[in-house]
Amino acid sequence: MINAKEAFLKASTELKENGIENSTYEVREIFKELLKLNPFDIDFAQKELSQSQEDLLNDAVNRRKMHEPLQYILKKWEFMSLDFNVRSGVLIPRQDTETLVECALEVVKQNNFTQCADLCTGSGCIGISLCHYSKGLFTQGYDISDAAIELATENAFLNSCDRFIAKKHDVLLSAIGKYDIIVSNPPYIKTQVISSLQSEVKDYEPHLALDGGESGYEFYKAIIPLWKNALNKGGYMCFECGEGQAEEIVKLFEVNGFSQIRTFKDYNKIDRVISAKLL
Structure with a gap:
């Protein structure tokens, strides 16, 4: 298993290196929506990713590195404060x-x-x-x-x-x-x-x-x-x-x-x- 904070930083760096400008924001959304982990939680740095969470993260990052829109990866988006x-x-x-x-x-x-x-x-x-x-x-x-x-x-x-x-x-x-x-x-x-x-x-x-x-x-x-x-x-x-x-x-x-x-x-x-x- 990998530490959640380490995984977050690694994913942000990968996206930034592949031309994704708002990489930190996008990885935060991936964690919240797909992994169901909030990076703002006080105990986030102590959490470990399960294998399924790690797989979800890797898939999302790889797709985003290919410039697939974040919205398609998350499968949802907010508009007019509605989902x-x-x-x-x-x-x-x-x-x-x-x-x-x-x-x-x-x-x-x-x-x-x-x-x-x-x-x-x-x-x-x-x-x-x-x-x-x-x-x-x-x-x-x-x-x-x-x-x-x-x-x-x-x-x-x-x-x-x-x-x-x-x-x-x-x-x-x-x-x-x-x-x-x-x-x-x-x-x-x-x-x-x-x-x-x-x-x-x-x-x-x-x-x-x-x-x-x-x-x-x-x-x-x-x-x-x-x-x-x-x-x-x-x-x-x-x-x-x-x-x-x-x-x-x-x-x-x-x-x-x-x-x-x-x-x-x-x-x-x-x-x-x-x-x-x-x-």
Whole structure:
């Protein structure tokens, strides 16, 4: 057996030597979530790892050294202070996307909205969070990916959310239902840029959830004119976008008859979300 503190320091060093910047934090999360040991416990330095714990640690460190995302290794991640299951094949929830949820919650509560569509729902983190923090809201999550629908359904159950339902549907082909608000974090990275992204993204996350076409705007150009027909009178759209894209998306909303268009900055002061009201 190996001492827990020694194992912790060894794992942190290995990750740092392999280009993992926040190695100490990541090893701490591995210990807490996979080994069920808290490095902050007063007796941590006196504990010994069992063989099964040592095996779990070695597997996690080896995978992370290959730049597999920590979230996929842990199989869970926190978003909007809620726990979500995460696995390969579905986009990882990101802190930037919390800006979209916060924007949409403001709109929902100000207007007493009850019906929401979450396009390209992925893990379901957006729609489920909206339902959790707005008790009168019902959300339909749509995605073309079977893996995403399965995971979103699982996450709704995990968070005891019976007002969120995930359904397989190609949101580029047709709009279905009627809603007060439509939210989306669609693919918005330019096709030609994906190969230059960090390994954790380009080699592990699904390109289906990343690729926004040559311009990066293909989904916005399709879903804004299509899904505005699914909005109730006075309804809103709230979309996430990439850095430098907000101005073009504002124009798309304007030419499609939307008003009261606003942009919201994320935690890094980047324009990340656009909200717009249908006239």
